[in-house]
Amino acid sequence: xxxxTTPAEIGGIGHSVQRKEDARLIEGQGNFLDDIELPNTLHxxxxxxxxxxxxxxxxxxxxxxxLDGVVAVVTGDLMDQHGLAWxxxxxxxxxxxxxxxxxxxxxxxxxxxIATDPYIATDxxxxxxxDYEDLPPITTPQQSLEDGAALIRDEKEGQTxxxxxxxxxxxxxxxxxxxxxxxxxxxxxxxxxxxxxAPLETCGILADVNSVTGQATIYMTSQAPHAHRTLxxxxxxxxxxxxxxxxPDIGGGFGNKVPIYPGYVVAxxxxxxxxxxxxxxxxxxxxxxxxxxxxxxxMKGELAVTDEGRILGLRVNMLSxxxxxxxxxxxxxxxxxxxxxxxxxxxxxxxxxxCKGAFTNKAPGGVAYRCSFRITEASYLIExxxxxxxxxxxxxxxxxxxxxxxxxxxxxxxxxxxFVYDSGDYPxxxxxxxxxxxxxxxxxxxxxxxxxxxxxxxxxxxxxEAVGAGPSHTYDIAxxxxxxxxxxxxxxxxxxxxxxxxxxxxxxxxxxxxxxVAEVLGIPANDIKVEHGDTDHTPYGLGTYASRSTPVGGAAxxxxxxxxxxxxxxxxxxxxxxxxxxxxxxSGVLSVAGSPDRSVTIQDIALxxxxxxxxxxxxxxxxxTYYDPPNLTYPYGSYIVVVEVDPDTGVWQVQRMVxxxxxxxxxxxxxxEGQICGGLTEGFAMSAMQWITFDDDGNCIGANFMDYxxxxxxxxxxxxxxxxxxxxxxHPIGAKGVGESATVGSPAAFVNAVxxxxxxxxxxxxxxxxxxxxxxxxxxxxx
Amino acid sequence: MExxxxxxxxxxxxxVEPRTLLVDHIRRTVGLTGTHxxxxxxxxxxxxxxxDGKPVKACTVxxxxxxxxEVTTVEGLKTADGLHPIQSAxxxxxxxxxxxxxxxxxxxxxxxxxxxxxxxxxxVRWAISGNLCRCTGYMNIVKAIQTAAARVAESSNGS
Numbered sequence: 047x048x049x050x051t052t053p054a055e056i057g058g059i060g061h062s063v064q065r066k067e068d069a070r071l072i073e074g075q076g077n078f079l080d081d082i083e084l085p086n087t088l089h090x091x092x093x094x095x096x097x098x099x100x101x102x103x104x105x106x107x108x109x110x111x112x113l114d115g116v117v118a119v120v121t122g123d124l125m126d127q128h129g130l131a132w133x134x135x136x137x138x139x140x141x142x143x144x145x146x147x148x149x150x151x152x153x154x155x156x157x158x159x160i161a162t163d164p165y166i167a168t169d170x171x172x173x174x175x176x177d178y179e180d181l182p183p184i185t186t187p188q189q190s191l192e193d194g195a196a197l198i199r200d201e202k203e204g205q206t207x208x209x210x211x212x213x214x215x216x217x218x219x220x221x222x223x224x225x226x227x228x229x230x231x232x233x234x235x236x237x238x239x240x241x242x243x244a245p246l247e248t249c250g251i252l253a254d255v256n257s258v259t260g261q262a263t264i265y266m267t268s269q270a271p272h273a274h275r276t277l278x279x280x281x282x283x284x285x286x287x288x289x290x291x292x293x294p295d296i297g298g299g300f301g302n303k304v305p306i307y308p309g310y311v312v313a314x315x316x317x318x319x320x321x322x323x324x325x326x327x328x329x330x331x332x333x334x335x336x337x338x339x340x341x342x343x344x345m346k347g348e349l350a351v352t353d354e355g356r357i358l359g360l361r362v363n364m365l366s367x368x369x370x371x372x373x374x375x376x377x378x379x380x381x382x383x384x385x386x387x388x389x390x391x392x393x394x395x396x397x398x399x400x401c402k403g404a405f406t407n408k409a410p411g412g413v414a415y416r417c418s419f420r421i422t423e424a425s426y427l428i429e430x431x432x433x434x435x436x437x438x439x440x441x442x443x444x445x446x447x448x449x450x451x452x453x454x455x456x457x458x459x460x461x462x463x464x465f466v467y468d469s470g471d472y473p474x475x476x477x478x479x480x481x482x483x484x485x486x487x488x489x490x491x492x493x494x495x496x497x498x499x500x501x502x503x504x505x506x507x508x509x510x511e512a513v514g515a516g517p518s519h520t521y522d523i524a525x526x527x528x529x530x531x532x533x534x535x536x537x538x539x540x541x542x543x544x545x546x547x548x549x550x551x552x553x554x555x556x557x558x559x560x561x562x563v564a565e566v567l568g569i570p571a572n573d574i575k576v577e578h579g580d581t582d583h584t585p586y587g588l589g590t591y592a593s594r595s596t597p598v599g600g601a602a603x604x605x606x607x608x609x610x611x612x613x614x615x616x617x618x619x620x621x622x623x624x625x626x627x628x629x630x631x632x633s634g635v636l637s638v639a640g641s642p643d644r645s646v647t648i649q650d651i652a653l654x655x656x657x658x659x660x661x662x663x664x665x666x667x668x669x670x671t672y673y674d675p676p677n678l679t680y681p682y683g684s685y686i687v688v689v690e691v692d693p694d695t696g697v698w699q700v701q702r703m704v705x706x707x708x709x710x711x712x713x714x715x716x717x718x719e720g721q722i723c724g725g726l727t728e729g730f731a732m733s734a735m736q737w738i739t740f741d742d743d744g745n746c747i748g749a750n751f752m753d754y755x756x757x758x759x760x761x762x763x764x765x766x767x768x769x770x771x772x773x774x775x776x777h778p779i780g781a782k783g784v785g786e787s788a789t790v791g792s793p794a795a796f797v798n799a800v801x802x803x804x805x806x807x808x809x810x811x812x813x814x815x816x817x818x819x820x821x822x823x824x825x826x827x828x829x
Numbered sequence: 830m831e832x833x834x835x836x837x838x839x840x841x842x843x844x845v846e847p848r849t850l851l852v853d854h855i856r857r858t859v860g861l862t863g864t865h866x867x868x869x870x871x872x873x874x875x876x877x878x879x880x881d882g883k884p885v886k887a888c889t890v891x892x893x894x895x896x897x898x899e900v901t902t903v904e905g906l907k908t909a910d911g912l913h914p915i916q917s918a919x920x921x922x923x924x925x926x927x928x929x930x931x932x933x934x935x936x937x938x939x940x941x942x943x944x945x946x947x948x949x950x951x952x953v954r955w956a957i958s959g960n961l962c963r964c965t966g967y968m969n970i971v972k973a974i975q976t977a978a979a980r981v982a983e984s985s986n987g988s
Contacts, residue, residue, distance in 0.1 A: 068920040071928030072912070074863015074903035078929065081862035165848070246867045246875055246929040246963050297865070297929030298963045330868040552927030552964050720923050723966035751872030751961070759954040759967040 047712065047771050051565070052633045057572065058565030059779060062716035066556045066572070076295040079250040079267050080327045087252065088117055090313050090326040091167035093157040093174050094336065095149035098183035098407040098744020099196070102148055102156070102176060109173040110159055115166035117320060119174070120158040120312055122146035130315055133281050135373035136305060136524060137381075139210075140202070141410060142371070143308040148181065150198055150370035151409050152744050153335035155308040160316050160324055183744035184208065187344065187367040187404035198370055198405040210372045210403035213381035216463050221398035224359025228350035232435040237813045238423045240342040240367065240408075240738040242334050242748075243415040244756060245551070247297020249337055250327035251310045253317040260288050264314060268293040268579075269303040270589025272547055273526060275581045277306055280524075282314065293579035299551035300728070301413035302338045304375040304591050334754055335746045339408075339738055340415030342367040343423045347388075347431045355439045357450045359396035360462070362388055362427065366403040366412070374412030375591070376419045377521045377528065383419030384512050386463040390428035391472050391510045391682060392450040397462035407744045416728055416789040418513040418592040429507040429794035433801065434810050442489075443802070444480055447508050448473055465512050467680045469772050470708070476508055479684035479706040482768055488688060496806065501691040502701075503803025509791030510682040513783040514597025518674045523588060527674070530594065531585035532602035534563060534610055535668040538656045540649030542569050546578040547587015548599035553785055554717045555595060559603050561713050562779060566607035567614070568634020568648050585670050593681070593783035596713070597774075602673035604778035609669045614651045620660040621646050679774045679782035683707040685726075685795040691803040696822030698800050700730070700763035705792070708770045709784035710777065718784050719767055725788025726765050731757045732789075733796035737815045804828065832896035836861065837905030845892045851885075852876040854892035855902060863903035863932050867961070874960030877933035878902050884937045886959075903932035906939065914984075915939045915977040924973030926964035933960050934970055942978040950975070 052058030070076050107119040122144035125131040132140045145156050157174055161167035184190045184198060190208040199205045225231060252265040262284055268274050271291040279286035296303060309326050317324040328337065343366050350359040364382065368374070376383040382401040389397050414420065436446035451472040452459045459467045485504070492502040518527040531547040544563055546555065560574035578584055587599060611631055618636035619626040628639045637645035646654075655667035688702040705726055712718045735755040738748040748754035773780025793814065800816050801809060807828035812820050833842045834854070841859050855864050855878065866888055867875035876887040879901040906913040915935045918924065925931040934957060941956040942948065948956070953971045962970060 064920055065923070067928065068925060071925055071931055072903075072916040072919050072935065073907060074861065074932050076863070076928050078862075078865065080856075080866070165846070244963065246873060246927070246961060247865070248867075296927060297867075298927045300963070330870070330873075554926070716923050720926060720965060720969060723968045724926065724964045725966075727966035728963070750870045751868045752870050756961055756963065758958040758961060759971065760958040762954075762967050764950075765966065765968060 047769060052568065056564050056568055056570050056633055058561055059711060059713050061561065061714065063557055063561055063571055063714055065554050067554060078247055078295045078297055079252065079265055082252055082265050082294060084252065084254055084323040087323040087325050088160050088162060088320065089164040089167045090316065090324050091159050091164065091171055092155050092309055092332065093171045094332070095145065095152055095154045095156050097149060097178055097180065098152045099181040100149050100178040101181060102145055103179055104177040105157060106175040107157060110170040113166065113170045113173060115162045116159055116170045117162065118160045118316065120144065120160065120316055125312070125315065128315060130282065130311060133306070133311055135371055136375045137372045139372035141308070141373055143311045147201055151407050152746055153409055158312045158316070160320065183407040185406060185408065185740050185742060185744050187365050187406055190404040190406050198407060208405040210368045210405055211381045213401045214399060215386045216398035217396055218398045220396040221359045221361055224396040225350040225361065228358050229353040230351055230438060232349045232351060232431060232438050233346065234431050234434055234811060235346045236430065236811050238341045238343045238345065238426055239814055241340045241415060241732050241736050242738050242754065243300035243302040243338060243340060243413065244334065244754065245298030245300055245302050248328035248330060248333040249303055249307060251313045252323060252325040253314040254323040255314065255318040257318060257321040262288055262314065263290045263292065265292045265294060266310060267296055267303045269299045269549060269551060269591050271549055271579055271581050272586045273523065273588050274306060276526065277524065281311065290582045293549050296551040300416045301340060301591055303551065304413055305338055305373060307337055330751060331749045334738065335749050336409050337411065338413040339369065339411035340413050341423060345423065345427050347427045349431045349435050351435050351439060353439065355441045355446050355449050357392055357394040359394060360389060362399045364401045366401065367406050367408065368403045368412060369406055369408040369410040371410035372403065373410040375414060377515060377523060378525070379520065380419065383414065385420040385424045387421055387465055387512045388424035388428050389461045389463055390425065391452060391508050393452045393456065394450065395462060399463065408740060414592055416725060416786045418511055418515065418786060421511055422790045425509040425790045426794045429509065430798065433506065433798045437805050443506050444476065444485060447476060447506065466677060467510065468677055469775050470680060470682055471770065471772050472508060472682060475682065475706050475708055475770050476684040478768060478770065479686050479704050482766065483686045483688070483702060483704045499693065501693050501803040503689045503691060503799040503801065505687045505795045505797065505799025505802050507685045507791050507795035507798060510680055511787055511790050512678045512680055513593035513786065514675055514679040515592050515594055516678055517676060526588060528588050529672050529674045530587035530598040530602055531670060531672045532599060532606045533585045533670040534606045536569065536610060536652045536655070538653050540569060540573065540652040542574045544574055544576045544603065545584040546576065546599050547585050548590045548595040549579045550590065553595065553721065554714065558713045558717055559600065562600055562603045563607045566604060566611055568631065593786045596781045597679045597777060597783045598673055598675055600781055601675060601778045602671045605673055606669050606671035609671065610667055613667060614648060616663065617651050617654050617659065618646050621650065621654060676776050679777055681707065681709045681782040681784060681787050683787055683791050685791050687795040687799040689799040689803060691800060691821060693825060696818035696825065698821060702766065703763045704766045704768065705788065706768035706770065707784065707787055708772055709787060710771065710774045710782035711780040713781060721785050722767060722788045723765055725786060726792050727757060727762050728789045729792025730763060730796055733793045733814050733816055735815050830893060832893055834895045835899045837901060847891070847893055849892040850888055851890040851892045851895050852887035855887060861902050861904050865929055865932060867929065872961065874933040874937065875930050877936050877960060879936055879940055882940065884940050901936065903935060906935060913939060914980040915974065918973040918977035918980065922969050922973040922976055924965065924969045930960060930962045934962065938974040938977060942974060942981060946978055946982045948975060948978055
């Protein structure tokens with residue numbers, strides 16, 4: 047790791063500065079959505095469908111309307127009168143706001159009650175009678191695409207089957223040729239199961255529309271407040287200048303708070319119609335059954351390999367379960383997100399990816415759960431395949447990777463599916479992690495244990511992510527280019543305010559983005575206030591997800607700070623009567639080259655910017671930058687997991703977890719390591735227990751935290767963290783983004799470890815979550 | 830029904846519906862919003878408060894059950910002497926990210942280290958296993974609770 051260039055009291059890049067966010071949060075003074083109270087606030091509760099697929103023949107809500115305290119009952123018919131029964135999704139589909147014709151998944155929004163008290167609103171739901179006519183539910187994408195399957199989206203013009211999209215990329219001919227030359231083909235069919243980000247705070251809104259002025263102030267758990275303002279303007283037809291979205295403290299997001307949900311639209315419409323603020327905060331069950339699921343990819347991967355263990359090509363067929371509406375939050379031109387990064391960390395010439403999505407009677411979503419648009423699924427598939435290929439060829443899984451890695455001198459490296467990886471040193475990363483874990487000794491212990499009837503497994507995953515969307519030539523969401531921004535003003539006393547287009551959900555932007563400014567200008571990080579989340583008070587940006595805050599918003603921050611540094615040098619030249627090109631700026635001191643005693647501080651400059659300027663210069667020390675990244679960034683890492691599997695029960699325990707991450711330059715090492723530990727835990731969660739599943743009638747099994755298991759401290763493994771630091775060559779401070787690396791990379795490491803424990807029996811796949819009964823069944827079947 | 834709950838040392842007399850949950854009473858009637866709601870099933874612990882010194886999940890206690898009880902919420906951790914050691918340890922050891930689980934974690938931690946002044950990693954993990962965190966992976970929470978325990982022990986040895 048490079049040493050910090052600023053002293054600790056300035057707290058620039060590389061210092062583990064304590065978080066500014068903490069002071070309010072440890073005293074219960076955070077300001078989360080449900081903490082916000084406005085006078086005369088009404089409360090909304092949503093009636094949801096108990097059935098997965100049914101026609102609505104009528105809704106009788108008269109008894110609910112009559113209940114004391116109920117102000118209004120909103121149905122799809124009422125929304126339809128205002129043109130709001132349907133809304134566009136982020137993937138170009140439409141989604142029902144409140145069902146008018148039929149319900150298409152369990153938990154779908156059918157009606158809403160607005161009342162003076164949240165308890166009364168919930169009571170009133172019980173008094174609404176809906177006349178449902180059962181329709182056959184479709185619960186798998188395979189069923190959905192069968193001939194004669196019931197049509198889920200019968201309202202959609204031109205839709206004659208349940209196919210959502212087809213999408214392919216890569217070179218089919220070249221891939222066929224590669225397979226023709228292969229000594230063997232290694233195949234893996236596996237399901238990346240439906241999961242849910244489940245941030246501890248659920249989603250919510252407090253909509254306050256002034257019916258006289260038309261001003262809509264919308265407090266919302268939003269990871270992307272600016273984009274949401276624009277989308278609200280487009281959907282509701284409200285003038286954009288009259289919409290102010292305020293995203294307050296957010297209790298975790300992980301992708302769950304990227305989409306616009308029907309409840310937001312209903313609450314806003316209700317506030318407009320009633321003329322009072324309307325608050326809606328999801329229950330945990332609503333959160334799990336209706337908002338933003340993730341994954342649900344059925345994948346078949348084939349790897350063409352030689353007997354020497356060289357990979358020649360990759361073929362992938364993928365079928366995704368999209369639920370009832372296609373609402374993946376992803377860049378417009380990619381129908382399966384960045385799934386085509388599936389070639390991973392390996393150098394081979396040919397790949398072909400063929401994707402298909404199907405509607406089912408399940409909740410929509412397809413959010414990137416701590417992930418850059420489906421990269422988690424991709425990374426999982428290639429790392430599982432490479433591990434299996436090693437078994438088939440008969441070489442060690444670590445050696446298999448080392449033989450196929452893209453080499454450091456090959457960067458920039460264009461993959462077979464068109465990503466241009468900017469930098470990396472994969473062999474060093476993997477060798478460092480292998481050494482730390484004591485790989486060779488572990489393999490010996492594994493063999494000895496096997497002789498005693500004990501099952502030890504060592505799983506490796508070496509992931510490469512593609513994050514920081516993204517360059518305007520390729521990346522947009524709903525037409526909006528995926529740039530981001532920073533606005534910086536230094537005040538006369540030398541204290542600064544930095545305003546961001548991105549929005550933290552716990553990542554610590556108020557601290558780390560101040561550190562970037564501290565690094566460039568030398569103003570102490572603690573003298574820099576970071577503002578974000580309020581669209582009226584921050585510059586435009588696409589928000590925080592897909593690990594894009596540091597790659598894009600962080601770059602904008604560095605660039606705007608450099609603009610101010612340039613002006614500061616001009617002012618310093620004036621104050622010191624020196625030539626501008628002779629002024630050097632280091633740790634907040636501007637001095638004349640060669641005469642360090644002739645100097646002024648950045649605080650002197652700040653005052654001069656408002657009091658004493660060179661002739662003709664505009665007053666102030668302030669600027670804004672909109673940053674359009676030239677490329678994505680490519681963080682990577684080597685993860686190694688050691689497990690012991692109980693052959694009698696299938697229960698597995700993690701013995702070791704070594705995680706090496708290269709996220710380029712680390713702005714705040716403490717925060718980076720915190721992000722990695724959190725991400726590893728979510729990776730462990732998906733591999734071991736988290737699962738949103740359904741019965742054959744489309745009932746969601748996993749609708750609360752008793753059935754949807756997220757790990758507690760007791761199950762969560764201890765992690766041993768390592769780092770290398772290859773800076774991104776194109777990012778202004780060499781950072782790459784890190785919030786999602788560990789969630790992307792670690793599931794394959796955990797699953798590979800379990801498979802490795804039983805691979806000698808011939809087991810090559812156990813689908814996630816790798817539950818003990820599945821392990822036991824795999825052992826039983828193999829032996 | 831009429832109840833009086835002592836919250837962070839102040840008596841709060843109110844007329845509540847019998848079905849009112851303690852967490853709603855604390856948040857909406859008394860107006861202390863540091864206690865959070867993360868689930869409806871007593872699973873996540875975001876709503877944890879101390880009732881007569883013991884951690885309870887305030888989403889599964891009726892306000893009526895707290896009649897006459899002493900309740901401590903996150904807002905009551907700090908004293909005239911300053912932050913509770915668990916609060917400063919959470920900051921020092923980066924034991925929080927989004928901060929939503931933090932009040933519950935700190936209250937469980939504070940109550941736990943009062944009974945176990947030198948806990949092992951496993952003991953802390955077991956003690957907080959009724960509280961979920963989605964951000965940190967727990968490592969730094971465990972560390973923060975151990976740090977707080979050590980600081981409490983140190984200050985009581987010194988006095």
